[in-house]
Amino acid sequence: MLENIFTEKAPAAIGPYSQAIKVQETLYTSGQIPVDPTVGKVTATEIQGQTEQVMKNLKAVLEEGGASLQSVIKTTCFLTDMTNFAAFNEVYGTYFGDHKPARSCVAVKELPLGVLVEVEAIAITK
Numbered sequence: 001m002l003e004n005i006f007t008e009k010a011p012a013a014i015g016p017y018s019q020a021i022k023v024q025e026t027l028y029t030s031g032q033i034p035v036d037p038t039v040g041k042v043t044a045t046e047i048q049g050q051t052e053q054v055m056k057n058l059k060a061v062l063e064e065g066g067a068s069l070q071s072v073i074k075t076t077c078f079l080t081d082m083t084n085f086a087a088f089n090e091v092y093g094t095y096f097g098d099h100k101p102a103r104s105c106v107a108v109k110e111l112p113l114g115v116l117v118e119v120e121a122i123a124i125t126k
Contacts, residue, residue, distance in 0.1 A: 009060035011035035014112060019061045025125050027065040031078065031118040032057040033111060042113055047084040050116050051091040058119055059095070067123035070099050077105040078118040088117060 005020035006012075010032065013019060020029040034053035036043045037060075044050045059069055079088060085105070101121070111118050 005061060005065040007060050007064035009037060009064070010057040011037045011040070020065050022065050022125060027062065027067045027121075027123045027125050029058060029061050029065075029121045029123075031076075031120040032061065033113060033115045033118045035113070042115055047079075047087045047116050048091050051088050054117055054119050055092065055095045058121060062121065062123055065123070066125035068126070069095055071126065072096070072099070072101040072121045072123045074102045074122045075104075076120050077103060078108045078111060079105065080108060080111055080116050082107045084116060092119075 001023075003022040004018045005022055005027070007019065010019055013030065017030050020027055032054050034042050034044055034050035035057070036053055037057070042050070042053075044053055062068055062072070077088070077092070079085060
């Protein structure tokens, strides 16, 4: 059975999709972009601030679905400019600590709302 996951602590979907879907003990998140859910828009302009907001949004969705950053098994990360890779990694790494999920990181031409970064995850629920 599929369970739709929604939290007001992360931005609402800007299209026909769910923030996450839970299937048995696995949670699949949609890509999180750096929209600040308290104001409904992107407030950070540089990669560090945008990555920080993305990770906060991802954490909120994971927690609503019964998972955590420590239960993430795979992420897919999208950057509009690979020159931001090191700065992105610096912030991303602070959220996972010693836990290092499998990851793909790809450069894309553009992302919704003109943001610099998007991250999606697959996690095991508690």
